[in-house]
Amino acid sequence: xxxxxxxxxELQSSLAVLHATATYVGIAEIGTLLIYREGVQxxxxxxxxxxQMTLLADLKIMDAGDEEASIAFDAGxxxxxxxxxxxxxxxxxxxxxxxxxxKQIMVDMMQVTDPVARGRDLLNLGCDYLxxxxxxxxxxxxxxxxxxxxHLRHELPNALLAVAGGISLNTIDAIAAYQPAVIVxxxxxxxxxxxxxxxxxxHERMNRPVLH
Amino acid sequence: xxxxxxxxxELQSSLAVLHATATYVGIAEIGTLLIYREGVQxxxxxxxxxxQMTLLADLKIMDAGDEEASIAFDAGxxxxxxxxxxxxxxxxxxxxxxxxxxKQIMVDMMQVTDPVARGRDLLNLGCDYLxxxxxxxxxxxxxxxxxxxxHLRHELPNALLAVAGGISLNTIDAIAAYQPAVIVxxxxxxxxxxxxxxxxxxHERMNRPVLH
Numbered sequence: 370x371x372x373x374x375x376x377x378x379e380l381q382s383s384l385a386v387l388h389a390t391a392t393y394v395g396i397a398e399i400g401t402l403l404i405y406r407e408g409v410q411x412x413x414x415x416x417x418x419x420x421q422m423t424l425l426a427d428l429k430i431m432d433a434g435d436e437e438a439s440i441a442f443d444a445g446x447x448x449x450x451x452x453x454x455x456x457x458x459x460x461x462x463x464x465x466x467x468x469x470x471x472k473q474i475m476v477d478m479m480q481v482t483d484p485v486a487r488g489r490d491l492l493n494l495g496c497d498y499l500x501x502x503x504x505x506x507x508x509x510x511x512x513x514x515x516x517x518x519x520h521l522r523h524e525l526p527n528a529l530l531a532v533a534g535g536i537s538l539n540t541i542d543a544i545a546a547y548q549p550a551v552i553v554x555x556x557x558x559x560x561x562x563x564x565x566x567x568x569x570x571x572h573e574r575m576n577r578p579v580l581h
Numbered sequence: 582x583x584x585x586x587x588x589x590x591e592l593q594s595s596l597a598v599l600h601a602t603a604t605y606v607g608i609a610e611i612g613t614l615l616i617y618r619e620g621v622q623x624x625x626x627x628x629x630x631x632x633q634m635t636l637l638a639d640l641k642i643m644d645a646g647d648e649e650a651s652i653a654f655d656a657g658x659x660x661x662x663x664x665x666x667x668x669x670x671x672x673x674x675x676x677x678x679x680x681x682x683x684k685q686i687m688v689d690m691m692q693v694t695d696p697v698a699r700g701r702d703l704l705n706l707g708c709d710y711l712x713x714x715x716x717x718x719x720x721x722x723x724x725x726x727x728x729x730x731x732h733l734r735h736e737l738p739n740a741l742l743a744v745a746g747g748i749s750l751n752t753i754d755a756i757a758a759y760q761p762a763v764i765v766x767x768x769x770x771x772x773x774x775x776x777x778x779x780x781x782x783x784h785e786r787m788n789r790p791v792l793h
């Protein structure tokens with residue numbers, strides 16, 4: 370199980386948080402807000418400073434799949450995100466770009482009507498991870514990704530699942546119990562008074578031996 | 582009827598095309614590809630060079646509506662785009678940011694299942710324009726925005742509609758006949774051997790007196 374750290378703050382503070390937490394981070398995410406602020410220059414900067422880190426560019430691609438994904442891969446990203454609600458032609462474009470570059474794709478499943486059927490299609494199209502994502506704007510209304518995680522885990526037992534949306538030390542155990550491949554944490558680390566200690570604690574809780 | 586010029590190339594070539602065509606351009610769009618490459622620095626640059634131009638940042642917002650829209654408005658954009666498929670909380674966030682800044686919102690209706698019902702909801706939530714958009718990746722399969730434009734024009738007669746997706750001198754008359762508020766043209770101008778002549782011809786065809 371990998372801890373994905375979502376970086377959405379300013380570039381300099383994001384670099385500082387990643388410096389402090391890198392030991393525990395499996396994937397560093399250049400968040401959509403950071404992409405909007407800096408463009409893929411942010412990916413280039415992280416690639417330079419952290420040459421060995423797995424980097425994900427959270428583009429949330431909706432169209433022009435090949436062209437948009439290539440911009441991120443060319444800048445040094447190892448993974449890009451595509452929206453599960455987009456059309457298949459766009460997904461195929463992202464897959465083509467990923468295959469050419471030898472990189473990977475995570476699908477953001479936000480607003481997908483039938484996540485099991487669509488998830489199966491997306492994996493067949495060549496996507497690598499399905500990310501169950503409770504939108505930032507939906508977390509305020511008390512939504513959580515846990516029910517959908519349980520459902521997808523049951524229906525697609527072999528899929529590589531990621532989970533995102535307001536995850537913290539309060540919820541990590543319930544999430545980790547379903548053994549997703551990736552758990553995405555953002556503000557619970559980046560806004561913590563002790564980001565390194567929080568990342569370490571999350572990492573430990575994700576990788577505890579399972580008791581039977 | 583306004584001509585919106587979608588700029589998706591490199592920043593310098595985009596500035597050059599806009600210089601050549603600005604007389605005919607009602608809205609200059611900083612396209613998603615350009616945002617990914619440069620971030621909202623591209624918006625700032627166009628704002629500096631074209632202080633009077635109406636600028637649209639094609640963010641295709643899917644989450645964190647208030648935060649993401651604010652990044653574009655703060656950089657000088659007059660309009661941002663939000664995806665019609667997103668959740669209402671995100672749309673409300675974009676509306677809040679637009680109202681604070683005195684700016685406007687265009688909804689990209691790609692992949693919306695029931696465009697009339699959803700379109701009505703989005704206008705009620707406070708969005709300004711509904712953009713009927715045939716995805717770049719769908720144009721190759723021969724799709725066009727014309728049927729949906731006719732349908733929405735009939736069902737939502739008072740809505741401000743925009744139309745996008747592969748529009749050129751070959752299709753402008755059929756589109757303009759439905760009197761959308763905005764017609765979006767990209768590569769037909771930016772990749773033309775004579776961008777200024779093409780923009781002028783499109784502008785003339787959009788603003789011909791209607792014969793009865």
